[in-house]
Amino acid sequence: MDSIVERCAGLDVGKRQVQACVRVPDPGGGRRVEIKTFPTFTSGLELLADWLDREGVTQVVMEATGQYWKPVWYVLEDRAFELMLVNARHVKILPGRKTDVADAAWLAELLEHGLLRGSFVPPPPIRELRDLTRYRKKLVQARTAETQRVTKVLEDAGIKLDSVASDVLGVSGRAMIAALIDGERDPDVLAELARGRLRVKLPTLREALRGRFRDHHAVMLRLGLEHLAQLEHAIGELDDRIDKVIPPFARARDHLDSIPGVARRAAECLIAEIGVDMTQFPTAGHLASWACMCPGNNITGGKRRSGRTRIGNPALRDILTECAWAAARTRDTYLSAQYWRLARRIGNKKAAIAVGHSILVIAWHLLTNDTDYDELGGDYFLRRHDNPTHQRDRHVKALRELGYQVTLAKAG
Numbered sequence: 001m002d003s004i005v006e007r008c009a010g011l012d013v014g015k016r017q018v019q020a021c022v023r024v025p026d027p028g029g030g031r032r033v034e035i036k037t038f039p040t041f042t043s044g045l046e047l048l049a050d051w052l053d054r055e056g057v058t059q060v061v062m063e064a065t066g067q068y069w070k071p072v073w074y075v076l077e078d079r080a081f082e083l084m085l086v087n088a089r090h091v092k093i094l095p096g097r098k099t100d101v102a103d104a105a106w107l108a109e110l111l112e113h114g115l116l117r118g119s120f121v122p123p124p125p126i127r128e129l130r131d132l133t134r135y136r137k138k139l140v141q142a143r144t145a146e147t148q149r150v151t152k153v154l155e156d157a158g159i160k161l162d163s164v165a166s167d168v169l170g171v172s173g174r175a176m177i178a179a180l181i182d183g184e185r186d187p188d189v190l191a192e193l194a195r196g197r198l199r200v201k202l203p204t205l206r207e208a209l210r211g212r213f214r215d216h217h218a219v220m221l222r223l224g225l226e227h228l229a230q231l232e233h234a235i236g237e238l239d240d241r242i243d244k245v246i247p248p249f250a251r252a253r254d255h256l257d258s259i260p261g262v263a264r265r266a267a268e269c270l271i272a273e274i275g276v277d278m279t280q281f282p283t284a285g286h287l288a289s290w291a292c293m294c295p296g297n298n299i300t301g302g303k304r305r306s307g308r309t310r311i312g313n314p315a316l317r318d319i320l321t322e323c324a325w326a327a328a329r330t331r332d333t334y335l336s337a338q339y340w341r342l343a344r345r346i347g348n349k350k351a352a353i354a355v356g357h358s359i360l361v362i363a364w365h366l367l368t369n370d371t372d373y374d375e376l377g378g379d380y381f382l383r384r385h386d387n388p389t390h391q392r393d394r395h396v397k398a399l400r401e402l403g404y405q406v407t408l409a410k411a412g
Contacts, residue, residue, distance in 0.1 A: 004114030009052055010107025011062040013069045016040055020048055021104035022055050023112050033108075035101055040068070045075040057081065061111040063088040063103070064119060073121070084111065084118035091116065120290060122275045129245055130272040134315055136238040137269070143231040150177075150224045158211025164204050169228070172198045176209065177225065181218045242268060252276040255366040258373040259359060260335050261327025266319055273316040274360075276367055284364040291316050293357040309353065320356030327355055332378035335359065341381055 012019040018038045026032040034055075038048040052060065060076060061084040062069050069085065076083055091110060110116050122130065147169060151162050154177075161176065162168045169177075175193040184190060187209040191202050198205065246253060249271050256267035274287065281287040288294040292312025327335035328343075328351075335355055342351035366373060377383075384390070396406050 005059050005112050007056045008059045008061070008108055008111045009055075009057045010104045010109070010111060011060060011072060012101075012103040012107070013062050013065050013072050014040070015068055018045070018048060018072060019101050019104040020051070021101070021108040022052070022057060023108045024055055024057070031112075033105065035104060040071060042071070042075065045072055048072075049076055049079050049081075052076075052081065053079065059084065059111060061086060061107050061116055061118075063091065063107070083121075084116060085121050086116050087119060120275075120280055123277075125245065125248065126272060126275045129242065129249070129268070132238055132242050132245065133269045133272040136235060136242070137315070137318075139231055139235050139238065143228060143235065146224055146228050146231065150221060150228070153217055153220045153224065157213040157217040159213060160208040160211070164201050164208045165198055171195055174225075177221055180213055181222050181225075183218075185213060246271075249276055251370070252367055255370070255372055256363055259323075259327075259362055259366070260330045260333040260373075260375070261323040261325075261355075262359065263326070266323050266326075269315070269319045270363055273313060273319070274363070278364055278368045281364065284361040287364045288357055288360055291320075291360055293317065293320060293353065293360050317356070320359055321352050323359050324352040324355035327359070328352070334376040334378065334380050337378045337381055 007022075007024045009020055009022045011021075016039065018040055019035065020038060021033065021035045024032050024034075036048075036051065038044045038051075059082045062072060064085050064087060073083060073085070086107070091107060107116075151168055154161055154168070159180070161173060165173050167173060172194045175195075176190050179190055179193060187206045190209045191205045194202065194205060246268055249268075252271055253264065253267045256262050256270055257264050262270070274281075274291070278287070281290065285294070290312070292310040293316075295309065324335070324339065327333065328339040330336045335358060338358060339351050339355045342354050346354075362373060365371075392408070396408070399406050
């Protein structure tokens, strides 16, 4: 097999060490293979980079192994190497030969012959934004879990506040919970802490605040509220940091924000996951395939075995699905019409995935063409399928396929 890359290296990255295999031309006309081991401390990775420099390596490939590949990548990307990250499932070696050294040698050989496809690795500014948005999402999820925990403690104590108040941790709810923690148990006194529209429900509220509230409930609620305060403070700090790093991508964010169902924070998350340079993905289909937001393709023996989507980027799938649910609740929009049209036939969850796919395709076009979203309207499918001319042509075609000769004349 011909050599495509003259001087290349394959890296098998572990937590503590990196196995590196270099394949370069041999003075005798063949190929020289050399394998070395380096620790994953920064000093060891710098030694690895120096060795690759001395060998004249131009391209380096490594597998995406959890988080361990990232420090190696960051050190090598500062040098002149052309880096490639590959999916470990795409480069499995033969059974019985599974060692770190064999992995590195196999990667180098595949790279030499041009048989690898690299994964998308965003540039440093997008990686920073991705770290921030993903961490923010984790904290928001933790805040939601803690809020549910507070509600469960109140329910255990017989305090049915969530049956009356729409927001247990609103201004009125927090005041009542604080009073409970401080030792107040009188339902009348607690109910008087209600503010705004909640005061209309005072009789029901007094009944809801009569329970079996004990000291251990107070301890758990106090800790829960303190944890919520810490989470809200951390989320606020992340919001401020995201606002500082997003300006270079503000134009792209505004384009994505014009899509129904995609709010400003969601647009920032999309940019963090796919970037703004769509030249990485030749077509919208390539982007959808990379994100695993398109139907699977598994056909053997003429039979379609499965159309399930593959496991891709969980963070991207989550935000697209959330945007799809939000788009489904919009009025007179193409995405809402698409969702409800599909939901009747394939179910709500699959319809959400399909609409998420549409949002991703729209995002590719908006970022590629540097433009805002152009709404097609909620009656798009009616106009496309119920057009009288289209209906006529469709029926005429069906009759001809049945063997009839059709002559059309307008009714008098």
